[in-house]
Each structure stands twice: as C-alpha cells, then as structure tokens.
Amino acid sequence: MKDYFKYRYTTDIEFNLSLKTHVAIIGNSGDFFLDTLINNNDKCNIFIGDKEYTPENKFYIRKLMSFVLYKHLNIFVGETVRDEIVFGLESLAFTKNEINERVNSLSRRFKLDNLLEKDPNSLGSSDKVKMKILSSLIIKPNVLVLDNVLCELDYVDKLLIFDILKEYTDNEGVVINITNDMEETLEASRIIIIHDNKLACDGKTISVLNEEKLLKRLGLGMPFIVELNKYLMDYGIINKYYLTNEKLVGALWK
Template sequence: MGTIDKSKHAVLLEHVYYGQGCTNVLKDVSLAIPHGQWVCIAGRNGAGKSTLIRLLNGLLLMSRGRILIDGLEQSGRTLGDIRRHIGMVFANPDDQFVGLTVEDDIAFGLENLCLSREEMQHRIQTYAERLDIVHLLNRHPATLSGGQKQRSAIAAVLAMEPSILVLDEAASMLDEKAKNELLDSMRAMHADGRYTLISITHDVEEMAEADRLIVLDGGMVTADGSPRELLLREDLLQRCRLKAPFALQLCRELKERGIDIGELVREKEVQEALWLYHSKRYLTATGTGG
C-alpha cells in the first residue's frame, strides 16, 4: 500500500464509511477501479449500492475515508472538478430531462461548461450520432420511447465528456427491447476504451458481460472479481438474491442429461457451444468427420 500510482485509477476508495447516527450504510469500503474497466455492482435491496455511487461525485458526502477520482482527492475544493469527470444516469430518465427538446437538453449541460457555440454544436452532433438519436434531436422528451429517452439521457451526459460513466439501475424501468438497446450502447462505450463504466444492476445477463463484479452486502464488499467465476457461486447468488443466468441454468440442466458443454454464463457462448456439440456428433455419427 502507499505505493500505488493514484493517477492510474479512475476510482480509488480507501476505508470509506457513510452513515447517519450510529447506523452505517457503508462500512470500511476500499476499492480501486482502473481506467476503462466495466464494473457491475450487485447486492440485495438496501445493500448500499446507490449510496456508494452517490459518494463518488459528492451527491452524498462520506463520513470517513478517502475518495480519489482520476487522481483527484475529493474535498470541498475539488468537488466541482470531480463532477466533470463523472457522468450519472439514473433509473428514471424523466427525472433527468430539463430541456424542451432533446437537443436543448444536451445543450443545457454544455452551457454550464461555458463552451463556445461551435464546440457545443460539434459535441451535440457527435454524441447524437454515437447514440443514434440524430433523428430525435427536435423531439420533446415526453414523446420518446423509454429506450430512446435513456439513450438521449446518456448522450447528454457523454457530451460533457466525462471519463467515468455511472449507471444506477439505468435499465430497470425499460422494456426488454429498450434494455437490449442500452446494453448495446454500453458495449460500444466499453469497446471505445475511453470510459470507465460503473453500473448498478440486478441483471445477471449484464453482469456476465462486464469485466468485473463487485458484490455489496450490509454495506461491505463481500465479493470482487470476474463475473464468469462469481456467477458460478450459488452461495453468493443467494446472498445478493440473484438467480443464475439462464445460460448457466441451461448448462447445468444439460449436464444432468449427459450433455457437458461446461459452465457458461452468456447466451451467445451457449449457442455456439451447442452448435459445436451437435455438429461434432453429427460428423462422428455419419463418419464424415475426422
């Protein structure tokens, strides 16, 4: 300890506590999240997930500990700066709209950054294209579908060019189609490499795609590691009240019936493994294979 180059981490928490009176919502949380990582935060209702991410940009102020964002230590003086590094997207996009059109809404954040008119127009165009909402720029937010609203909210946040994007159950109010659109946007942002993604979610399918899974329980980190490994642990799933991903349930049901394709957590991987499985069998059975 003490030798970590702090600028290397997007987020660094050291012994962070948060609580009111004698009840601690978060207890002694220490975390280091490197740049570009896609992190999911899981845990049962009331585990402290939303509290944790609200501490990052000072929406809530920690009671004790240290928080560094992109190497900047959080204090009254740095909070303004830190907020430019973190973009937040919440569950209900309606809570986040202020403008009369999607374009106004993106511009609102940019005006507060005191950018030139040209730069603002450039950014609106860039991020509208990236989130595929150019055709929606003149629409009133209330006329958009849930998925379109959430994409617009993300565009408005990204236009301010934060390095860290925090999503607090951003898909929980979306229908399944919109949820998939959002997941596509997250994959693209991750591939881009410029963003650190921190996502609170109850969706095991989303967790299976992330680089890292952090599990909170009773205000403490109880597990932290690769989702591919953590999602296999029944005890952990039970503790944070999750169900195994459908892909994994299927692998286990297949194994009981003598079909072993391993333990996979993503639907796509299972599809591929099953394709291999029956094509190999077919080749062996017909003697046309090697």
C-alpha cells in the first residue's frame, strides 16, 4: 500500500507509515518525537498525504493530524463537556445542525451522552480521556497521535476505546500511540523503538517483541503473556506464540 505518513529526522530516524496502520512508539525519546510533530523542527521533514509540513500550512496539516496529549488533560477550552467537544468543529465553521448530528451520534458511541452538560473539571480521569479522544476524532482526521493517555482508562473503557481505534484504522486511519506501557503494544500491528533520539528498531509487533536482548538493554519489558510464552518456549513446552490465556492453556493441555 502506498505510504501516507513519512518522517525523516536527519539520518537518525526514518520511517514510513501506510494507511490502516496502528503503530506503537516506545523508548525514552517519545517526548522528543512528539515535539517535532507539534512544533516544526528545521532538521525534520514530515510528509502527510503528499503535502510537506511547513510553518505556513500548519492549519491545513492540523486538520489532517490530531493530538491527544497527557499534559493537556487538565486544560479545557470550553466550559462544559459539549463546548469542549465541539470546539474543533466550530473552528472549521460547521453549522449548528451538522455539529449536533455528529456530537449526538459519537457521544452515544463513547458512552458520554449523559455527561454532556457537566463541568469538565468534575469528571473522573477515565471520562476525561474519553472526552479528549472524542474531541480529536470528531473532526475526522487521517492521523491520530496519542501520548501516554491510554494508561488512565478504566478496564471497560479501555476495551471500548480499543474497539473504536480498530474501527478507525479499518476506515483508513493511522493511529500513532506513544506509550511506556508494553501491554498496549499488543493492539498495534507495528512497533517502532526510538531511544536516545535514534531509531533502534522497526518492525511487526511479534518480531520486535522477540528481540529479548535489545529490549532488556534498553530497559523495556515485554507484555505479560509474551514473556510467559517466551519462557515456555525456552523450556521447550510450546513452539509458537499463543496470545490469549485460553489458547495458551489449551496448547499446554491438549
């Protein structure tokens, strides 16, 4: 498939992403990577679609690439949840009817429809993250960048958001999840490790998680089930990866 998102930082970091990808970015330089996406850096070349990201077309690029940041989780631009969600659509000059339609259908999907008139400061952290993700997805961007926010979700909300992100990538979207929590990498189809501002590894999820020595040297762990699989494979009990509890137990006790 043709590449949609191209990223070059001098010769240290270089990768391309095609549509319908969910990629997890781990390592200690996630912050630096995010900074180059938000503020234009001279040494950085970013292409989204076919347009290059320059200081002049910031507004146009931000319509295509939307952010959900951890440090903005307690900063609100509206005084009620509904105002917070529709802020992006107001900036794009949508009419009142179009805004109403989108807000009502999406808030039912995110299970926020009974909280629309409340003060955003009084919500729990799980609802706050859902509201921020909803307000980024409502403008229908092509690239969604999440920065360490999925760790704040409750268990049931996490399953709901992963469902929604899967729908979003199936509808030709790109999800870039910058995270420190290795369990979230199992949802991604691809992992990129950026360490000390250099690209350390780039490939499909399971093949990167297979590189035990590299992950240990960089101080990163593995998801619990993958670690379990690895130990059992070292002992020779199983010979391939089983990624859910039921499948693994079924393989142990055939």
